[in-house]
Amino acid sequence: MEDWRLNGQEKYLQGATLYKIVFPQFWLKAFAERNTFYDMIADRAHRFAEQMQRGGEYLEGNKLRHFFHVHCEFCMEKVITDKECEFYCTTDMQHWVCSECFNDFKERFGWNVVQNEGESGE
Ligand SMILES: [Zn+2]
Known part of the structure; x- marks a missing residue:
């Protein structure tokens, strides 16, 4: 049976390049x-x-x-900017994935995670 979280995300997330985002540092x-x-x-x-x-x-x-106000594309978990948490987002920051869904689906979707150079400055 298909995972309940899957709902056509392949259209915009298959093979996508994602940034790893760590809050609250990213917001600060x-x-x-x-x-x-x-x-x-x-x-x-x-x-x-x-x-x-x-x-x-x-x-x-x-x-x-x-x-x-954004949510994980799979499980709808809310992305919180003021607590310690990790998310992944597309490079245009339009689609977000929580770390749990990221780990569950990274192989199926073939994601490529890159450093967010514009934002990190390190
Ligand atoms: Zn999720």
Whole structure:
């Protein structure tokens, strides 16, 4: 029987290149450097506040992280930016996979994990 978590992810995740992301460090670094990951969340936050006419108080500083709402593509686990955890994401950061699903499916999907050079700076 097929794993319940599989639902056509092959279309966008087969053979994908993934970044390994470690929180909370990844967010803290993004926040400090105002890098592309930070910009992505900030952009979303500002659009939300504008459209909904609320949430403006969360646009300040580190609270922006509350606008990051993504889930594992397989088990729907929420990606948390302020606790210690590991996730994997596509290089455009549109698709996220939790470490458990990553380990369960890495062979089937043939993922290639690379260092996130733009964000790590090490
Ligand atoms: Zn998962």
